[in-house]
Amino acid sequence: MEKIGDTIKKLMDTSNRNEQFKKLMSDALNDPDVRSFLNEHESELSNESIAKSASSIYEFYNQKHNSSELSDQFVPSLIVNNHNVEVAYSPNAKRIAEENSKDYSSSVRLLDMPDDIKDASLDDYTGEGRQDALDKALQFIENYQSGGQYMPGLYLAGDYGVGKTYLLGAIANELYKTGVKSTLVNFLSLQSQAKGAINDNRVSKLVERLKKSQLLMLDDIGAANMSEWFRDEVLGVILQYRMQENLPVFFSSNFSMNELEEHFANSKNGNYDIVKAKRLMERVRYLSREVIVSGNNRRNKTW
Known part of the structure; x- marks a missing residue:
């Protein structure tokens, strides 16, 4: 031209x-x-x-x-x-939207999470059975400072469709406004990615990325049995590092913490190891505080 x-x-x-x-x-x-x-x-x-x-x-x-x-x-x-x-x-508005999208993608990493998480908002998180989780989320957002006094994340336990995943996304989006970078991971997908990364030696890179993320959120932990290798060499390594470095983790699960401990004891190959399960749950309990989320199943409904 x-x-x-x-x-x-x-x-x-x-x-x-x-x-x-x-x-x-x-x-x-x-x-x-x-x-x-x-x-x-x-x-x-x-x-x-x-x-x-x-x-x-x-x-x-x-x-x-x-x-x-x-x-x-x-x-x-x-x-x-x-x-x-x-x-x-x-x-112009188009350019600003593109830049904001790039900035969001670099600050809030969604690994196989629902697309609507990008629009999740605490303003929409209302209803019976949710107030305690919302209050504790707001407390964390208000008081969290990277590199400051350690604050554990939340362990959101409850039935399907009560809004656990949505709340994780809303917390990440609110913290994004203050410059906090979050990584949200679907736990089933994480297991699949780790298994697929074995052959080309990418497991260490995957583990390194997650264990050092500023704020890590593991969604739907316990959704399926895991191998002893994944439990001990992937999840265990990630949580151990974050516990040592005082880096909080948020979890969501259909299990209570006690139920998750029993789940961890049962590996895919049928072995039962309550000692390793208890050791892993010590890390989960240090990194997060359990909150029960209840209410109606809101899946396939508007927020």
Whole structure:
């Protein structure tokens, strides 16, 4: 695309430049925004400086009225710089939305979580059986400071469809506003990812990413039996590191903590090991505080 300044220069260099230039500048100078700007800054601009700024004035007019890659994402405006008129660009609503989306994606990592988690809000989290969980979530949000005094996360226990996953998302979204980076992981998907990562040696990278996340949320823990390897070498390693470093974890589960301990004792291959289960639950209990969430099943209903 030819630059506006080059276009103006060519027009001024041609034999009929006066007529063409006058027509272009007449359209630009009669633009309501241009006229308003020149009137507002009349004391700062001379006729000579306006003439010197012809290419900038026309650039503004052209970008305002014609579609281009630039105008698709930025809004032009006129400014005075050193007694001359120049064009400044600011992001439009589309560009801002794209940047916000990128910023959200880099701050709130959703690993196989529902898409509607991005819109989860504490303002919508109301109803019978939810108040205690909401109160404790608000307390955490109000008092949590990265690197500050240790605060355990929440262990949200309750039946299907009572809003445990939604509350995790709402907490992450609220903390995002204060610059806290969260990682929300569907626990079944985590097991699947870890198993699939064995063959190409990606398990250590997966574990490293989760154990060092600023705020980790494990959704639906206990949804299926796990292998002894996953329990001890993946989940156990992640929780042990976070306990040592005082990095809180949020959990959601259909099991109470006592029920989850029994679940941990039973591995996929049928072995029963209550000692390892108790050791793992010590980490869970250190990293979070149990809250029972109840109420009606709200799945497939609007929030």
